[in-house]
Amino acid sequence: MEPHGFFTDTSVCIGCKACEVACKQWNQLPADGAYFSGRSYDNTMHLESTTWRHVAFLERSRQLSGQTTARPFSWLFLSDVCKHCNRAGCLEACPTGALVRTEFASVYLQPDVCNGCGYCVVACPFGVINRREDDGRAWKCTLCYDRQKVGLEPACAKTCPTDSIFFGPVGELQVRAQARLLELHRKGVHEARLYGMTELDQPGTEGLNAFFLLLDRPEAYNLPPEPRVPTKEVGRAWGMMGLAAAGMVAAAIAAVRAGGEK
Amino acid sequence: MAECHPVGFQWVMEAKRRGATIIHIDPRFTRTSAVSDIHVPIRAGSDIAFLGALVNYIISNDCWFREYVVNYTNASALISEDFQDTEDLDGLFSGWDPEKGQYDPKSWQYRGVEVSPAAGHREMFSGEPRSERGASITAEEHDPTLTDPKCVFQIVKRHYARYTPEVVQQACGIAPDLFLKVARALCDNSGLERTSAFCYAVGWTQHTVGVQFIRTAAIVQLLLGNIGRPGGGIMALRGHSSIQGSTDIPTLYNMLPGYLPMPKASYDTDLEKYIEYNRSASGWWSEFPKYIVSLLKAWYGNNASAVNDYCYNYLPHISGDHSHMVTVAAMADGFVKGYFVLGENPAVGSMNASLQRKGLRKLEWLVVRDFAPTETAEFWRSAPEVVAGDVKPEEIATEVFFFPCAAHTEKDGSFTNTQRLLQWHHKAIEPPGDCRSELHFVYHLGKRLKELYRDSPDSKDHPIRDLAWNYREIGEIQEPDAEEVLAEINGHSLPDEKPLSAYTELNEDGSTACGCWIYCGCRKDGVNQTARRTPKDEQDWVALEWGWAWPANRRMLYNRASADPEGKPWSQRKKYVWWDPEQKKWTGYDNPDCIATRPPEYRPPEGAQGIDTLSGIDPFIMQAEGKGWLYDPSGLLDGPLPTHYEPQESVLKNPLYGQQCNPARLEWVRRDNPYHKAWGDPRYPFIATTYRVTEHHTAGGMSRWLPWLNELQPEMFVEVSPELAGLRGLENGGWATVSTIRGEIEARVLVTERLQPLVVQGQVMHQVGIPYHWSYVGRSTGDAANELTAFVADPNVSIEESKAFSVQIVAGRRASRRRAGAVGPLAAPEPGQEDGGEPSRDLPEVRTKKPATHGERSGRQQQTEEA
Amino acid sequence: MIGLFTKQQATAERELDPQLAHLTGEAAKLHVKHPAAQQGVPPIPLWQKVPSQPGEAAHQDYYRLPLLKEPVWIWSVPAYFYLGGVAGGSALLATLAHGKRGLKKLASLCRGLAFAGTTVGPALLTYDLGRMGRFLNMLRVFRPSSPMSVGSWSLAGSGALATLALIQGDRPAAKPTTRALAGGGLVVSGYTGVLLGNSANPLWQGTRLTLPLLFTASAIASTSALLELFTLNRQEERVVRRFGTIGKIAEAGSMALFELEAAQNPEAARALNRSKAGVLWNGAKGFLVAGIAVSLLPGHSVGKRRAAGTLTTIGALCLRFGLLEAGKEAVRDPQAVIKAQRKGDGR
């Protein structure tokens, strides 16, 4: 099976949140509580164990290139989701094998295996996956594995009225994204940039199966600027542990000797 | 549009991808502005000044499409010598009667002929009906050079000459260069090769000059040649899923299906008179008798015959204005006994909520059909005045019947969407429990009434007794067959009962029956055309096999205008329908909206009648003379040309004329509906506008019950600019109390640069944005915006003014015990009027206008002052 | 009735009438005990600034909302970290003391501690699991990329070995068992540092080189501190004291190194001095220093030994709890993630 994923083009997103609702509806996720946040129109604020799509709203007292407004201002939206990383921190950390890579290259969590150890929560460099307190297990976007299996596109992409969320084979998405980027640059929208499309763009994750076109720096949307899957770094830590263990053995030998001689 | 029509907005984004320039004109920076190329913040209620300046720009910079304007519009028509413009009368047109508070449109007419307006509202209550209008349309006087000072073009030019970019700044708070940028973009994108479209919804309609807002856009589009051509037009984005359907087959009190006027008690005394007063001698409305007779045959079946006027007298005859606010006012005064509320939630959605509830309290009975008991059904239990203890449930005599309704997934039927497209939906599951469709409710109610009156000798019961009321009942719940209803609407020939295929087959001799002439053909050949769903890649881009559009499955009205007078497309890029000289008929991608075999060279002979008066170059066939109206000689109650008037409650004195507000607007001067000072009321110094957010739907009956939506927009809030927040000590996320003289509400505050102060006439003006979705029942509750609004309306269509009024805003929550609704003004009298002087609504000319004159217009003095 | 109630629970906040519909979506079996409709204080404070004018740190992040998720672990995890350390240290001592005549009691005590640590430890870990009944799934697969998987297997192995060692006692045949146990113990006491380091948490990831040192050093200190509380013979006491001295110094040293490494990411390091984490971390330092100070006092009284042992133990516990709390605290500042990555220090 070819890898399938999302190209989320924030330049055509209208912030309607249909994707957020479609995801909850399809997957029958509960609401997370009705709280007024004061953060523009964003009242769900982040991806959660029971919010697998989240739309961010950035108000900026700054102009967007190519746009005319009466005073410098722009409003950007981004529909965020699990990135289904090529090197996925969550998957590599999961001790139970609950997290697996599917035939569509997405990262899927098997709820019947997960024991709620919570390790994936700290291992995801995007802050996506979380454990739901009352349920006790970790949950995240499945890339609509159930729908993909029967040849349907994910609910969020299906719902998105403006095709801001574009679903398809990752190779095709990359071509599409490149073309879109060029077009925007040609139109003078210099802020446009791709985020996490390939290993070159984001070596820390070796590229994302759900990547984005952004109009501001990633951190403005609450995306990490240079995420790295923790396992990429962990080799030396094991080395240090070996060293420390050797030290510990030495200390113990020294101590036992000291005790023995006197 | 992105906020309220996100699905339709995909096409706007698609157009943008292909290079279209998107311009958004809105007081607030919304989700639409976020993806537009240009956002123009405008002072709420000032669009005519802006659009009028576009007209002026187009004319004075010679950007208009001469050949189109000369041939397809009424630019060359000469107007009565008696006509006087607002230029001459400081904001009034000739014909104003200050006593009656209304216009006599006589002096607005074409020289020598009188025409009746196209479909819809027919000067409902303005004076005596005149018969045989436009009879001698061919005698109309013209000046094709457009230079005669009394020709429409010159009148329009003079009327808008004062609408300059500077005036735009004075009235709308828009900088001249921003205005010019828009004007240039629009003109550059109009002409032979290009067209521009306007989209609007209730930001334009909900004003006391709402109809004229759209008229101004029509003038702009006609001048630029953007109507009847692909990519052009004026798109009314509608609200509820079949709101278009509910005007076609109307839920309006003053219309019969297909825009036939409702008979008036005072003069439409028999069928002959009715036809005489309403048919037009020229243009398509000359076919009027065919439509009414076929309608009566559909409704009264074999009981209708030429002998008994086809049961014409069974039709209800209206005696006055029975529009919503008039009815509610009468209700509050105790004149209305019962009220059916089917799929509406007026306790939240209608203006002056406390007056609305007062009306409900005075009813004998109320029927509400909805999914859950809405505010309208619960007004006696949990309304603010009940919670406050000012009104006791046990003192309310209204008997409330709540019926659970079936959702659209639980019933067959059709939706007619904004582009007149009928789409069939099939029932997916049976409605649960006692839930039933509207069709079921109305049909079975009718059946019981018929049973009740079966042997009644009383002639008032005969209209029900004789009604043709037979539909197949399906299944256990005896659901009437919706497709049989569609078949009746489509119509059939008599007596052989063959389905008709087009409205051109209708007759006035009783040999056809048709429930709605414009829908004739929707079940052509007995096949449900509205259920067609041919995929887009199996047909061309006009997609004639997707659903069915009225009339005659035509996707674009007046599309004859897409070809030049000779019948050739204006340009290859924009070709749509054209005259095929070989075949000697009109052809193209769509069904041509003209007489298919009438060649472009055809000119009506002297004394022609009916549709023979339509020449080969008349695209606007519903108009008496087949032309698009730059100037409106008949049909509107507030003037032939759009003119900038201030809202009923404004912060500004009208910068253009001495006349402050639309003189013909409908007012309800009563203690429970007080108004602010006309302008500059120091108690209410800010402009407010109300609107929707994507996350909720209208009065909330369908959205505030859903946790998935409530978490997205959990609480009632108001939006203010950082500047206003600074001025009023408001904090983002904190509370504010917004008040008018009619009510006060509390809400969370969103301080945002999406709202910005406007500098108008050297004054800084602040606008407060108020979504109107919340009220007191449901899972997410909050104060209702309509506690603030007033009964005041546009005279033509009785639409309320909820988009621009004045308010006060202060930090903090309101007092926990709220004053009972509708017991009188919240604040002291208008400054300067303490001694009971005349209210300062209008400036001197119409100062003497009596309250509630719209009541007079309705042919009967309406009791609107509280007893 | 009860049935309906449970059904309603199951569809809570999803608004399907349980009489009419049953859930089949991915999250259909998700438990909802806390319907969101509960009113109360918002989980995240209101944003009181103007969204487009956030002030000083303009547009550096998204409304200062955390970029990463806080660790969800509860008290039992740091408690286990402590026990694991003790078990590891004890396993090692048990091996080395095995068969040594003067160290018989020490060896048996250590075997006991190793056993206790490797059996109570998993219980504590299980207690933290969201689905305790599925604790065995830890051994469903072996994932070398996951320190937790490596640790689980080591812990399980060590537990088995510790049990065997306990049964075998000081029989010479037990030698290979204790050797293996010591190997397991070394992993058990140190892998937890790797485990924390192998995360996206800005504090832990930034200190992944010193964390294993810290955990190992503290394992030595914790083991010896605990042993100090027991009555042992002089020879054994000497062993424990020497082991402890090295351990405490090593712990103090690695704490310093840890702070140095953490300081590379000042935004994350700040967590070590903020709120609960600050109290615990500084407490750990204080108790450790106090423990060292007391053991440096002249004299060999039992009281002194016990005091030093207690102080060091408390310090060691504070250290573990402090590290977890600091990890939680560090993600509350999104800049801890952003700045580090912007500097290229995220790697």
Ligand SMILES: Nc1nc2c(c(=O)[nH]1)N[C@H]1C(S)=C(S)[C@@H](COP(=O)(O)OP(=O)(O)OC[C@H]3O[C@@H](n4cnc5c(=O)[nH]c(N)nc54)[C@H](O)[C@@H]3O)O[C@H]1N2
């Ligand atoms: N999500 C959602 N979609 C809906 C609805 C809903 O409730 N929720 N309701 C449906 C219904 S019933 C309708 S009628 C449509 C309405 O659709 P819209 O007309 O788009 O709805 P509103 O938000 O009421 O008003 C539109 C805009 O008009 C602006 N406005 C206010 N005053 C003025 C003015 O004087 N001039 C100009 N130029 N703009 C002004 C407001 O700031 C607002 O942004 O939406 C339909 N779609």
Ligand SMILES: Nc1nc2c(c(=O)[nH]1)N[C@H]1C(S)=C(S)[C@@H](COP(=O)(O)OP(=O)(O)OC[C@H]3O[C@@H](n4cnc5c(=O)[nH]c(N)nc54)[C@H](O)[C@@H]3O)O[C@H]1N2
């Ligand atoms: N201040 C202010 N006020 C406004 C507006 C504004 O912009 N500002 N906008 C105005 C506009 S444009 C509109 S359209 C109105 C809307 O106002 P309303 O029409 O009064 O409000 P809705 O909530 O849309 O009410 C529709 C009801 O129908 C129910 N319903 C849905 N489907 C069915 C069905 O099949 N059968 C039956 N029987 N019921 C059904 C829904 O549950 C809902 O309660 O509000 C108006 N009020």
Ligand code: SF4
């Ligand atoms: S974004 Fe996080 S949860 Fe999603 S695949 Fe990557 S590491 Fe896993």
Ligand code: SF4
């Ligand atoms: S919580 Fe579940 S999915 Fe996450 S690492 Fe643990 S077992 Fe794997």
Ligand code: SF4
């Ligand atoms: S792919 Fe499916 S699960 Fe993932 S966000 Fe979209 S709808 Fe939700």
Ligand code: SF4
């Ligand atoms: S559905 Fe599409 S347009 Fe709407 S918020 Fe989601 S991504 Fe944006």
Ligand code: SF4
């Ligand atoms: S609610 Fe329905 S009508 Fe409105 S935008 Fe969505 S799909 Fe279209």
Ligand SMILES: [Mo]
């Ligand atoms: Mo509407």
